[in-house]
Amino acid sequence: MNTMLSVNAGEAGLAVTFASGETVSYPWLWLKDNAPSSFHPQTEERIFDLTSVEPSLQPLRVEATGNGVAITWSNDTAEDLLPAGFFDAHRPGRARDDPADIAPRLWDGSLRFEAVPRRAAPALMKDDDALLAWLKATAAFGLSIVDGLDDDPEAGRLVAERIAFLRQTNFGTIFEVVSMPNPNNLAYTPVALPLHTDLANQEVPPGYQFLHCVSNGAEGGGSTFADGFAVAAALKDEDPEAYRLLCEVEIPFRFHDADYDIRGRFPVIVTDSRGEVTELRFNAHLVDVIDLPSEKAVSFYAAYRKLMGMIRSERFMIAYRLKAGEMAVFDNRRVLHGRQAFNPNTGRRHLRGCYVDRGEFLSRIRVLSR
Amino acid sequence: MNTMLSVNAGEAGLAVTFASGETVSYPWLWLKDNAPSSFHPQTEERIFDLTSVEPSLQPLRVEATGNGVAITWSNDTAEDLLPAGFFDAHRPGRARDDPADIAPRLWDGSLRFEAVPRRAAPALMKDDDALLAWLKATAAFGLSIVDGLDDDPEAGRLVAERIAFLRQTNFGTIFEVVSMPNPNNLAYTPVALPLHTDLANQEVPPGYQFLHCVSNGAEGGGSTFADGFAVAAALKDEDPEAYRLLCEVEIPFRFHDADYDIRGRFPVIVTDSRGEVTELRFNAHLVDVIDLPSEKAVSFYAAYRKLMGMIRSERFMIAYRLKAGEMAVFDNRRVLHGRQAFNPNTGRRHLRGCYVDRGEFLSRIRVLSR
Known part of the structure; x- marks a missing residue:
């Protein structure tokens, strides 16, 4: 796995620097909408309501922990714990791994x-x-x-x-x-x-x-x-x-x-x-x-x-x-x-x-x- | 119905002049592929094989009849009778009438x-x-x-x-x-x-x-x-x-x-x-x-x-x-x-x-x- 070296909370989002040297930016609204806590623990359906926050949402507090990042969004919500693996698996532009994404093997009339x-x-x-x-x-x-x-x-x-x-x-x-x-x-x-x-x-x-x-x-x-x-x-x-x-x-x-x-x-x-x-x-x-x-x-x-x-x-x-x-x-x-x-x-x-x-x-x- | 006034067999296709004054051209290959005789009389599935003729297909003989056009494609096929209604219903660019093509009637919150x-x-x-x-x-x-x-x-x-x-x-x-x-x-x-x-x-x-x-x-x-x-x-x-x-x-x-x-x-x-x-x-x-x-x-x-x-x-x-x-x-x-x-x-x-x-x-x- 690509481990996280450092995180830096900016105005637009959270910048994460990976061990590979790459720095990737995660917009705050994206983080809130896609954080594991926004999904139902059993059904894994999204339960977070996008209209319940402003698009310009910013966190109150961001803290790097041993194995991820803790984000507190407001005084009346619990701390959101985002594991390091989440940032690597869901870096912007990277689609979820899909075992059913199988490349076609083409064949023609020469096939026995x-x-x-x-x-x-x-x-x-x-x-x-x-x-x-x-x-x-x-x-x-x-x-x-x-x-x-x-x-x-x-x-x-x-x-x-x-x-x-x-x-x-x-x-x-x-x-x-x-x-x-x-x-x-x-x-x-x-x-x-x-x-x-x-x-x-x-x-x-x-x-x-x-x-x-x-x-x-x-x-x-x-x-x-x-x-x-x-x-x-x-x-x-x-x-x-x-x-x-x-x-x-x-x-x-x-x-x-x-x-x-x-x-x-x-x-x-x-x-x-x-x-x-x-x-x-x-x-x-x-x-x-x-x-x-x-x-x-x-x-x-x-x-x-x-x-x-x-x-x-x-x-x-x-x-x-x-x-x-x-x-x-x-x-x-x-x-x-x-x-x-x-x-x-x-x-x-x-x-x-x-x-x-x-x-x-x-x-x-x-x-x-x- | 828009009746046919005259038909004129040209190299590219059959030109049909309607009573409305409009002249419409039907390509020969299209006529052969879509003539009623190319469809199964019961299932109405197409039975004509497009690869059985040349794309430059031309008819042997074309004859205006009282209520349509008779086309003979070759010496070994029977005469194809195309009724006048066929030409009007299927003029190029006109989609088949569809009783299920129902325009949506939009509504909003003011609807009682x-x-x-x-x-x-x-x-x-x-x-x-x-x-x-x-x-x-x-x-x-x-x-x-x-x-x-x-x-x-x-x-x-x-x-x-x-x-x-x-x-x-x-x-x-x-x-x-x-x-x-x-x-x-x-x-x-x-x-x-x-x-x-x-x-x-x-x-x-x-x-x-x-x-x-x-x-x-x-x-x-x-x-x-x-x-x-x-x-x-x-x-x-x-x-x-x-x-x-x-x-x-x-x-x-x-x-x-x-x-x-x-x-x-x-x-x-x-x-x-x-x-x-x-x-x-x-x-x-x-x-x-x-x-x-x-x-x-x-x-x-x-x-x-x-x-x-x-x-x-x-x-x-x-x-x-x-x-x-x-x-x-x-x-x-x-x-x-x-x-x-x-x-x-x-x-x-x-x-x-x-x-x-x-x-x-x-x-x-x-x-x-x-």
Whole structure:
């Protein structure tokens, strides 16, 4: 740890000099608002009321102690003890350490499928360390395989629920991917499904998807995947203007049936305030009639078609035929998934799916990392 | 309807002249991608594959018909019939009509509570027209009261489920707001709760909240509300720099307990790509230690404290003491809610809450509007 050498109370705030030689200034109002005593000891929710003091707040008395600083704000409040570790951990501009801040490890079509993280379900069900290691690997890779699932349609869901509750959508909580006699959705036919992300029309599409292979006795029906973050990075590098358009131009998405009509406008590539890609919304089925002005539509189509071509190319796509008792787990907002055609007359193919959102998934990593 | 006078096939696209005198150009690739025949007749999902044609696609033959245009793209595809209404409804740059696009009606502390939309539960439970009118009023106002609920803790939930399934969170699907002997959250005490939005730490905080008053026999315990969109508009007008900071500066939010640790970085005022306010994230309890550089922290605090003062002022806040059998319904991402202190020794106060997200709420408006 970076120990404190000295503290100096000035008008604007407390200047702390660390053993590293660095001097850092902590504004008084910040100190009051973020001091440990401003948070509830159990819930750690903030209980201090910012409007109860003046913005120009100054302390009555500041004292360096053996292992921190004691601040008395006024005659009618108790002394606030701020440990040395607090100043180091929360120096201005330094974000709280986050065990769930896991850098993506990008991959492309050259990946051998044996390199995809693979874990046995029994260990995940009973061992929290195994669970944590799997979650971290899945977060980094965006994709993993769980095998050794019981011969029980519920087995995949039980693994997902080791993480958190399931995300409900207009398709329910659990969905069955089988070929049906009278399909109302392409997923319920035996035809090939191009790579896509699910529910791109929703304000927040489902985070992690769990596709449990209950049976796969039909010829064909291999699963396909592509790392959308890797494709976006390549596009940014090779055609920055197309990348920019796909990050900036919002297009309409829509799903509607007898019970729902869920719409939204989003860009195809979603970036955060630092410009990092956080999500791809890629599902041609769910793109509504494009409503851009004609010139913008022409340039958008050129960029979108280029991305589409890259996603489907061997350069980025990998394929794997799931076996009964295996489950593919992937970040639906990063990794695109699809399916090769199969012959329903040669046997039964049955996948069972559900989702756990990113918020709960990352929360589980933090809690298991304690 | 704006009828078509003439069509003219050019190299870039089809020029359509409307009776209004306007001539609009539809690019060929756009026409192919968005023609009704490119969507599945039942699911209305797009089935056309953009990569199956060249971007420079041109039609073989174009023919004006009595009520539209017939386009033949190639010798091996059937003629595509585009009705006249399609060209008017989808002229470039015109978004699809949306019955759920309801302009907010802003309100402030001068609002008399009798002006808040109020509906009787029995009508909402059995009459779809009454349900639709209530949803629209609630969407416009951000707040409504449902009364006449059965003396049954489940009665509020049943009204919410008339809209859609409930949003599950780390607090469950239904939560009970009562004073408990050993509270683990301020909501479960009898103290006053300042105005706030729920779960501001989540990627998408819950949309509409339903607070069903099962009993309110204690002295005090009035509910408070403020229209966050109205406050944001006033701040933008009166202190544009503070408004800008609250829209742009992202601060850390966090909730954690034994089972969860859910974090995110967001601005306090969330705007869309057009600069319209879509959401306030306002919950001091859930703001983590502020990790901004010192200078930025000082200017952020000034803006944040100003917003806080406005929200709590009589200028914006309204109060109403819910009676047993009443339910407050509000857009948790727009309308802040709070509670006055109550005396638990004078009787029982029990509210029961749940959420339906914006996506499902707006979907229900669209489906009921068909």
